[in-house]
Amino acid sequence: MAQLSYRDAVAAGIAQEMRRDERVVLFGEDTAAAGGVFKTTVGLFEEFGPRRVKDTPISELAILGAAMGAAMTGLRPVAEIMFSDFLACCWDYVANEIAKTRYMSDGQITLPLVIRTANGAGSRFGAQHSQSVENWAMAIPGIKVVAPSSPADAKGLLASAIRDPDPVLFFEHKSLLANKGEVPDGEHVEPLGKARVLRTGADATIIALAAMVPRAEKAADALAAEGIKATVIDVRSLVPLDAKTILVESARTGRVFTVEENPRLCGWGAEIASIVQEEIFSSLKGPIIRITTPHVPLPSADQLEDAVIPTVARIVAEVKRGLGR
Amino acid sequence: MSVTRQAHPAQGAAELPEATRLRLFQLQVEIRHTEKRAYDLFLQNLVKGTSHLALGQEAVAAGFAAAMNKDDYTFCTYRGHHHTLARGASMQAVLGELMGRQCGLMKGKGGSMHLTSVAHGVMGSYAIVGAHLPIAAGAAWSAQYRGTKQVAVAFFGDGATNIGAFHEALNLAAVWKLPVIFCCENNMYMEYTPISAVTAVKHPAADRAGSYGLPRQVIDGNDADIVYSTARDAIAKARSGGGPSLIECLTYRHSGHSRADPAKYRPKEELEEWMKRDPVALYRGRLLAAGIAEAALAKIEAESMARLDQATEAAKASPTPALESAMTDVWADGGNAWRN
Numbered sequence: 001m002a003q004l005s006y007r008d009a010v011a012a013g014i015a016q017e018m019r020r021d022e023r024v025v026l027f028g029e030d031t032a033a034a035g036g037v038f039k040t041t042v043g044l045f046e047e048f049g050p051r052r053v054k055d056t057p058i059s060e061l062a063i064l065g066a067a068m069g070a071a072m073t074g075l076r077p078v079a080e081i082m083f084s085d086f087l088a089c090c091w092d093y094v095a096n097e098i099a100k101t102r103y104m105s106d107g108q109i110t111l112p113l114v115i116r117t118a119n120g121a122g123s124r125f126g127a128q129h130s131q132s133v134e135n136w137a138m139a140i141p142g143i144k145v146v147a148p149s150s151p152a153d154a155k156g157l158l159a160s161a162i163r164d165p166d167p168v169l170f171f172e173h174k175s176l177l178a179n180k181g182e183v184p185d186g187e188h189v190e191p192l193g194k195a196r197v198l199r200t201g202a203d204a205t206i207i208a209l210a211a212m213v214p215r216a217e218k219a220a221d222a223l224a225a226e227g228i229k230a231t232v233i234d235v236r237s238l239v240p241l242d243a244k245t246i247l248v249e250s251a252r253t254g255r256v257f258t259v260e261e262n263p264r265l266c267g268w269g270a271e272i273a274s275i276v277q278e279e280i281f282s283s284l285k286g287p288i289i290r291i292t293t294p295h296v297p298l299p300s301a302d303q304l305e306d307a308v309i310p311t312v313a314r315i316v317a318e319v320k321r322g323l324g325r
Numbered sequence: 326m327s328v329t330r331q332a333h334p335a336q337g338a339a340e341l342p343e344a345t346r347l348r349l350f351q352l353q354v355e356i357r358h359t360e361k362r363a364y365d366l367f368l369q370n371l372v373k374g375t376s377h378l379a380l381g382q383e384a385v386a387a388g389f390a391a392a393m394n395k396d397d398y399t400f401c402t403y404r405g406h407h408h409t410l411a412r413g414a415s416m417q418a419v420l421g422e423l424m425g426r427q428c429g430l431m432k433g434k435g436g437s438m439h440l441t442s443v444a445h446g447v448m449g450s451y452a453i454v455g456a457h458l459p460i461a462a463g464a465a466w467s468a469q470y471r472g473t474k475q476v477a478v479a480f481f482g483d484g485a486t487n488i489g490a491f492h493e494a495l496n497l498a499a500v501w502k503l504p505v506i507f508c509c510e511n512n513m514y515m516e517y518t519p520i521s522a523v524t525a526v527k528h529p530a531a532d533r534a535g536s537y538g539l540p541r542q543v544i545d546g547n548d549a550d551i552v553y554s555t556a557r558d559a560i561a562k563a564r565s566g567g568g569p570s571l572i573e574c575l576t577y578r579h580s581g582h583s584r585a586d587p588a589k590y591r592p593k594e595e596l597e598e599w600m601k602r603d604p605v606a607l608y609r610g611r612l613l614a615a616g617i618a619e620a621a622l623a624k625i626e627a628e629s630m631a632r633l634d635q636a637t638e639a640a641k642a643s644p645t646p647a648l649e650s651a652m653t654d655v656w657a658d659g660g661n662a663w664r665n
Binding site: 025051054056057059061062064065066067068069070071072073074075077092093096097101102103104105106107108109110112141142165166193239240241242243244275 | 398430431432434435439441442443444448449451453456457458459460461462463464465466467468470471475477489490493494496497500501650653654655656657658659661662663664665
């Protein structure tokens, strides 16, 4: 196995798919010659050339519109929206066009495309370049929503997203880009819609996504030192959602905690809390507790940003409070 | 805004073969008949929701469709019945969709504003103004990438020229030299407001062409010969790698914006002037003057009406869609599952 950074794993995933499928094309702002502003597409322009790896103008409507038109006519486009916050500029394409056209056309049109975007806080970029917007996307029927937490998943889930016959919104987390981890050699593909149980413990079930996953794991380490054994689940894919794994692991402990970077209202954990209470209410030993960013725009100063995004200390404190310890 | 017929040098129009001219006439007649029938069905409460008729704009659809290859791509707006019919979708499937029947193009899942018939190259009708221009550019890019020589045509109204997607699509298409034609059907009104009241230039599409390095083209959109020859030239240019075109067709809708709009905001004289320039009547007169027999034209009209009557009865007799179909085809596997 090779040690790869999360950002290199993204490029490796795209390269793997471009090598096996001539229909895969990649484009976005600064994506080609510059290798991406987050350096997640380094080397691809050099390997695949300007026909398959293209720079676009700052035209988010044209980027997603072109991806859609290309996807419905035989290509497998991978379009990059530089920051997930900018999805608001082209939300029509996500919410009205890409997500709904298969349904409205009674299945005549299929849209195998991927929208990659840099999501999340940690870079001190302030309220318009730091948001976690995965919960916007999961509110729209017709688009899959994936957010990897590790280099192996960045490669494997992205490969799956590119092969998927449906549109996928793929969130790459800015604060994870430099993280290194083992990535399997050779072709690596991880199926969409499968949560990963990272560890099991009998006292609490902590459910996390993307950058909150390593924090949940560290919190579980700290809790273990105090004699509290926690299960940690990496959701990985919000749509399709692996509700089965979440329900099984929630029932096992009866104490459920979600760790969400998105702001409070209608965050992804609210849907999970709803499913859990509706389907395994009798297994619960206490209320489901959501640990989220509060319902405020994100501040820029490092001290302020750190104060609002869920931290290891806050996860530990909330779990202990929930367990009455 | 008066029609400037000299604005386009489509003088080759007079040399069109008779078969092409009869085809242009037939397409216009079929669209005219079907759109009127759609209105009648609405009055009978058989067409629900909304509909945006293209009465008066038949020449644009006929002229382009007759100039396109079978595998070229059409992208329409919510006012898209005429283009969908012109590319070959059946009257029954179009009316059936308007009526929410099983025989509809999309079996009632899209409705009047989203007519789609991939088998005929109609890659969708888009109801968010301007959204389909970048999509058409993407389809053109795909054709260029795959080397298929296909061309994409996006039809849109004058109102779309002030939305960002118009400008982003034009720029990208020009930069990537895409085989796409942007065809503005300038019918002078957005919904209720004249386009001239809210636009910085006189010709909302053509006067922007220079910004994207494209030639300025304004043509008489009520003259099927001119539309056909202009479309033919632009398509040939796109097919041979010459890049995109932007064509502004001056036309007029005979009815309101949508079925709810009596269009009382239009000056009487203006309406009268344009009704005199009815594209179907104008074309009929031209063919007669060119020596085509009245009986030949009457036959085309009678056959169109007979087909339409048959299509209408078949659509009326078609069952409503199975309720289960509301839950299908969210995903490519045919289902709607978002969880296990």
